[in-house]
Amino acid sequence: MNPRLTRADFKLVMLLGLGKTAQVYLARAPDGREVALKLPRKEVRTNPRQARMFAQEVLLSLGLTHPNLVRGLAGKPYGEDAFLALEYFAEGSxxxxxxxxxxxxxxxxxxxxxxxxxxxxxxxxxxxxxxxxxxxxxxxxxxxxxxxxxxxxxxxxxxxxxxxxxxxxxxxxxxxxxxxxxxxxxxxxxxxxxxxxxxxxxxxxxxxxxxxxxxxxxxxxxxxxxxxxxxxxxxxxxxxxxxxxxxxxxxxxxxxxxxxxxxxxxxxxxxxxxxxxxxxxxxxx
Incomplete structure (x- = not known):
């Protein structure tokens, strides 16, 4: 998947869950792949500590490679359009x-x-x-x-x-x-x-x-x-x-x-x- 993709490149399909820091959607990437799209809440983006935490998740998800770690596909760590696209698991957790x-x-x-x-x-x-x-x-x-x-x-x-x-x-x-x-x-x-x-x-x-x-x-x-x-x-x-x-x-x-x-x-x-x-x-x- 193209790492230069932006949040706007993903089409939201349905809400998967609401967390304390982010909303997670089932979304479709430009190539048709289903992904889990994580969008930080507004209060997270404006809170320095929580913004660092989200940014860390983006950077680690994109930077770590192991067959038993959830793979990050695209993301932006900071800003109004911060997001993280991850592998989607239909079976859940x-x-x-x-x-x-x-x-x-x-x-x-x-x-x-x-x-x-x-x-x-x-x-x-x-x-x-x-x-x-x-x-x-x-x-x-x-x-x-x-x-x-x-x-x-x-x-x-x-x-x-x-x-x-x-x-x-x-x-x-x-x-x-x-x-x-x-x-x-x-x-x-x-x-x-x-x-x-x-x-x-x-x-x-x-x-x-x-x-x-x-x-x-x-x-x-x-x-x-x-x-x-x-x-x-x-x-x-x-x-x-x-x-x-x-x-x-x-x-x-x-x-x-x-x-x-x-x-x-x-x-x-x-x-x-x-x-x-x-x-x-x-x-x-």
Whole structure:
């Protein structure tokens, strides 16, 4: 698609959704392709912080290339005619898929592994997504793609955003005001995986304060319906302290039935891995 396309080049077909910062339409590109057209609200375009967030989403969507990231097709980051044209997914997101009930293990594993690979790609480039959740994972058949980079933390971010993310999926350290790291994305993926296989999040609370307390202090309820190694691996992502969590590379290796490679030096935990991981990764004779 021609990157020089403007907002006026797209024909609106129907409204897909209204978000806090943007309206999303099903639109048709000049070549006839259906796209998701994201238009920032007026108050977003005139608010410096929110305008930066939208611009970041445009630039990252157009600049990042990975088979499991939603692809940006055209866009303009700033101005009255700011917009972002994205791949359109007729099947919607994992949130819509979850409305039908928990996923079969094989289906869920495929999606989780793809999202993990997308996050590893981001982390290798110094980017922390900060908002991993079912509503931001879009599906087409057996393919899953992670989208929405509005609150992502980037290496060159001179205007750090406030604590970002969706409370049900946020890592404990973020509630304590600590900086987001790849380990925080790993925790969010753990919540997502738990939800895919159980049909519920590990912590469902009636108040925000109760939810914070649960993330900080309570172990998740046992995860049933999947074999023990998979359940243990998901719980390994949900460790309360970042240094005790599985890295996403290790998690993917577990999903593939492999023993993990040594953790890279810059990811080494400051304390020994818990005995859970030693049991999980022990090779069979």
């Amino acid at each position: 994992l949130q819509q898929r979850l409305a039908q009930g928990p996923l079969e293990v094989g289906e869920g594993l495929g999606y989780i592994q793809q999202v993990a690979q997308a996050l590893i790609y981001l982390h290798n480039r110094g980017i922390v997504h900060q908002d991993v959740k079912p509503a931001n994972v879009f599906i087409s058949g057996t393919v899953a793609k992670l989208g929405d980079f509005g609150v992502a933390k980037t290496p060159n971010d001179t205007h750090p955003f406030e604590r970002a993310g969706s409370p049900y999926y946020m890592a404990p350290e973020l509630f304590k005001g600590e900086a987001a790291t790849p380990a925080a994305d790993a925790y969010s993926l753990g919540v997502l995986a738990y939800e895919l296989f159980s049909g519920r999040r590990p912590f469902e609370c009636e108040s925000y304060d109760a939810l914070i307390t649960a993330h900080l202090t309570q172990p998740p309820p046992p995860l049933t319906g999947v074999d023990r190694p998979l359940a243990q691996a998901i719980l390994g992502l949900l460790a309360k302290h970042p240094r005790d969590r599985l890295s996403l590379t290790e998690f993917v290796q577990v999903l593939k039935g492999e023993s993990p490679s040594p953790t890279p030096k810059d990811e080494q935990p400051t304390t020994p891995r818990p005995s859970l991981l030693r049991r999980l990764f022990r090779r069979k004779p």
